[in-house]
Amino acid sequence: MRAACDAGVPGIHGDCGGALACATCHVATDPVWAERLGPPGPLEDEMLDMVDGERTPTSRLSCQILASEELEGLILIVPPAVL
Numbered sequence: 095m096r097a098a099c100d101a102g103v104p105g106i107h108g109d110c111g112g113a114l115a116c117a118t119c120h121v122a123t124d125p126v127w128a129e130r131l132g133p134p135g136p137l138e139d140e141m142l143d144m145v146d147g148e149r150t151p152t153s154r155l156s157c158q159i160l161a162s163e164e165l166e167g168l169i170l171i172v173p174p175a176v177l
Protein backbone atom coordinates (compact mmCIF):
# COMPACT_ATOMS: atom_id res chain seq x y z
CA MET A 95 0.00 0.00 0.00
CA ARG A 96 2.71 2.44 0.95
CA ALA A 97 4.68 1.80 -2.25
CA ALA A 98 1.53 2.17 -4.35
CA CYS A 99 0.55 5.42 -2.63
CA ASP A 100 4.07 6.81 -2.99
CA ALA A 101 4.01 5.92 -6.69
CA GLY A 102 0.53 7.42 -7.19
CA VAL A 103 -1.11 4.20 -8.30
CA PRO A 104 -4.75 5.09 -9.13
CA GLY A 105 -7.30 3.36 -6.89
CA ILE A 106 -4.99 2.78 -3.94
CA HIS A 107 -5.66 5.38 -1.26
CA GLY A 108 -4.59 3.86 2.04
CA ASP A 109 -6.80 6.27 3.97
CA CYS A 110 -6.19 4.64 7.35
CA GLY A 111 -2.44 4.35 6.91
CA GLY A 112 -2.49 0.58 7.12
CA ALA A 113 -4.57 0.20 10.29
CA LEU A 114 -7.08 -2.19 8.68
CA ALA A 115 -9.87 0.36 9.01
CA CYS A 116 -10.68 1.64 5.51
CA ALA A 117 -10.33 -1.05 2.81
CA THR A 118 -9.15 1.62 0.34
CA CYS A 119 -6.06 -0.40 -0.50
CA HIS A 120 -7.89 -3.32 -2.14
CA VAL A 121 -5.95 -5.33 -4.70
CA ALA A 122 -6.30 -8.72 -6.30
CA THR A 123 -3.24 -10.90 -6.43
CA ASP A 124 -2.14 -12.96 -9.36
CA PRO A 125 -3.35 -16.54 -8.59
CA VAL A 126 0.20 -17.91 -8.36
CA TRP A 127 1.13 -15.20 -5.90
CA ALA A 128 -2.09 -15.62 -3.92
CA GLU A 129 -0.99 -19.10 -2.96
CA ARG A 130 2.47 -17.89 -1.98
CA LEU A 131 1.08 -15.05 0.13
CA GLY A 132 -1.40 -17.26 1.92
CA PRO A 133 -4.91 -16.25 2.99
CA PRO A 134 -5.85 -12.95 4.63
CA GLY A 135 -5.94 -12.87 8.41
CA PRO A 136 -9.32 -12.77 10.21
CA LEU A 137 -9.57 -8.95 10.50
CA GLU A 138 -8.39 -8.45 6.93
CA ASP A 139 -10.95 -11.02 5.81
CA GLU A 140 -13.73 -9.04 7.52
CA MET A 141 -12.57 -5.78 5.96
CA LEU A 142 -12.45 -7.38 2.52
CA ASP A 143 -16.24 -7.68 2.72
CA MET A 144 -16.37 -3.85 2.70
CA VAL A 145 -14.24 -3.10 -0.34
CA ASP A 146 -15.51 -0.91 -3.15
CA GLY A 147 -16.18 -3.11 -6.12
CA GLU A 148 -16.23 -6.84 -6.15
CA ARG A 149 -14.21 -9.01 -3.80
CA THR A 150 -12.40 -11.73 -5.71
CA PRO A 151 -11.02 -15.08 -4.50
CA THR A 152 -7.54 -13.51 -4.53
CA SER A 153 -8.48 -10.14 -3.01
CA ARG A 154 -6.18 -8.72 -0.38
CA LEU A 155 -5.71 -5.44 1.39
CA SER A 156 -2.35 -4.29 0.17
CA CYS A 157 -1.47 -2.70 3.52
CA GLN A 158 -1.25 -6.22 4.93
CA ILE A 159 1.31 -7.39 2.39
CA LEU A 160 4.72 -6.58 3.79
CA ALA A 161 7.36 -6.00 1.15
CA SER A 162 10.36 -8.31 1.29
CA GLU A 163 12.94 -9.82 -1.04
CA GLU A 164 10.81 -12.98 -1.21
CA LEU A 165 8.09 -10.94 -2.91
CA GLU A 166 10.32 -9.76 -5.76
CA GLY A 167 8.14 -9.82 -8.88
CA LEU A 168 4.83 -9.82 -7.00
CA ILE A 169 1.90 -9.16 -9.33
CA LEU A 170 -1.00 -7.15 -7.88
CA ILE A 171 -4.05 -5.95 -9.80
CA VAL A 172 -6.15 -2.93 -8.86
CA PRO A 173 -9.78 -3.96 -9.41
CA PRO A 174 -11.36 -1.86 -12.19
CA ALA A 175 -14.30 -0.83 -10.00
CA VAL A 176 -12.06 1.33 -7.80
CA LEU A 177 -10.21 3.12 -10.61
Ligand code: FES
Nearest residue numbers: 108110112117157
Ligand atom coordinates in the same frame (compact mmCIF):
# COMPACT_ATOMS: atom_id res chain seq x y z
S1 FES B 1 -4.84 1.17 4.20
FE1 FES B 1 -6.71 1.08 5.29
S2 FES B 1 -7.18 -1.04 5.28
FE2 FES B 1 -5.36 -0.91 4.13
